[in-house]
Amino acid sequence: MNTPSAPLPGGTWPLGDLPVSRFGYGAMQLAGPGVTGPPADHEGALAVLREAVDLGVTHVDTADAYGPHVTNRLIREALHPYPDSLRLVTKVGATRDAAGGWPPARRPEELRRAVRENLENLGLDALDVVNLRLGDAAGPVPGSLAEAFGALVELQRQGLVRHLGVSNATPEQVAEARSIAPIVCVQNMYNLAHRQDDALIDELAGQGIAYVPFFPLGGFSPLQSSALTAVAARLGGTPMSVALAWLLQRSPNILLIPGTSSVAHLRENVAGAGLRLSADDLAELDGIGR
Numbered sequence: 061m062n063t064p065s066a067p068l069p070g071g072t073w074p075l076g077d078l079p080v081s082r083f084g085y086g087a088m089q090l091a092g093p094g095v096t097g098p099p100a101d102h103e104g105a106l107a108v109l110r111e112a113v114d115l116g117v118t119h120v121d122t123a124d125a126y127g128p129h130v131t132n133r134l135i136r137e138a139l140h141p142y143p144d145s146l147r148l149v150t151k152v153g154a155t156r157d158a159a160g161g162w163p164p165a166r167r168p169e170e171l172r173r174a175v176r177e178n179l180e181n182l183g184l185d186a187l188d189v190v191n192l193r194l195g196d197a198a199g200p201v202p203g204s205l206a207e208a209f210g211a212l213v214e215l216q217r218q219g220l221v222r223h224l225g226v227s228n229a230t231p232e233q234v235a236e237a238r239s240i241a242p243i244v245c246v247q248n249m250y251n252l253a254h255r256q257d258d259a260l261i262d263e264l265a266g267q268g269i270a271y272v273p274f275f276p277l278g279g280f281s282p283l284q285s286s287a288l289t290a291v292a293a294r295l296g297g298t299p300m301s302v303a304l305a306w307l308l309q310r311s312p313n314i315l316l317i318p319g320t321s322s323v324a325h326l327r328e329n330v331a332g333a334g335l336r337l338s339a340d341d342l343a344e345l346d347g348i349g350r
């Protein structure tokens with residue numbers, strides 16, 4: 061693998077004792093349609109992962125539910141033996157059904173199995189970070205996470221997991237997790253148009269905990285807004301790169317995990333995320349989510 065030629069936009073952030081590039085990569089889009097089955101272009105998927113690492117990405121987000129098992133095996137095939145600096149962040153708490161749904165799998169024995177399968181498919185002895193994925197496809201659902209999170213804390217004690225996080229969580233669930241054991245990240249849906257976690261992001265920044273927005277580009281419904289297009293045109297960037305630059309400037313604890321199955325899009329996103337947004341640009345963009 062090459063030595064990256066320029067630092068990635070945003071610098072680095074510590075996930076506990078593990079520093080990562082704030083510009084990371086989300087692997088979900090590498091599985092087949094509906095996040096089910098293999099990719100149409102196997103070699104292309106491997107190329108995207110290798111390019112991310114060559115560009116200096118040291119944070120790859122994944123889950124064994126993607127495929128299922130598909131993205132973890134692609135990551136292993138593309139990148140194992142892993143560079144010392146690379147951190148693989150996975151999530152447990154949901155499985156897949158025959159219809160492509162994401163039923164919860166948060167009983168302690170299901171979580172133990174999920175951690176074992178992540179270790180096996182990624183080819184690791186310990187997982188860097190495991191997020192407990194809560195809620196459902198519509199978003200967070202209130203309720204205690206104590207039993208499920210406690211099972212992960214036990215796996216951490218056994219040395220199978222280095223750090224813990226929560227995903228698709230309410231602020232109350234984040235607080236409950238933190239009352240049980242330290243967490244290094246919260247992974248929730250957030251982007252220019254979905255600002256429901258603004259207060260949580262600021263609170264976590266004060267505690268040194270990362271906030272990792274999923275669907276940073278809008279996910280399956282890419283962000284579209286006349287303000288975004290106008291700012292992008294003014295700065296000579298793409299709307300996607302402005303959306304990423306905005307997240308990097310929103311708070312220092314925000315880590316990017318944009319997904320793409322295209323090497324060209326990956327390069328374009330890395331190049332564009334370093335755009336400097338002026339106070340006027342920020343004011344115009346802030347209007348999108350309010």
Ligand SMILES: NC(=O)c1ccc[n+]([C@@H]2O[C@H](COP(=O)([O-])OP(=O)(O)OC[C@H]3O[C@@H](n4cnc5c(N)ncnc54)[C@H](OP(=O)(O)O)[C@@H]3O)[C@@H](O)[C@H]2O)c1
Nearest residue numbers: 086087088121227274275276277278279318319320321325
């Ligand atoms: N915790 C959870 O419950 C949860 C839920 C969903 C996702 N996630 C994580 O979050 C990561 C990011 O989410 P995501 O990938 O679903 O959504 P996303 O990053 O918001 O958007 C990905 C989409 O944007 C497109 N895209 C990327 N760069 C582009 C560019 N320069 N120009 C045009 N289109 C571009 C991609 O298409 P191309 O492939 O054509 O580039 C893809 O369809 C996932 O990979 C996953 O790791 C977590």
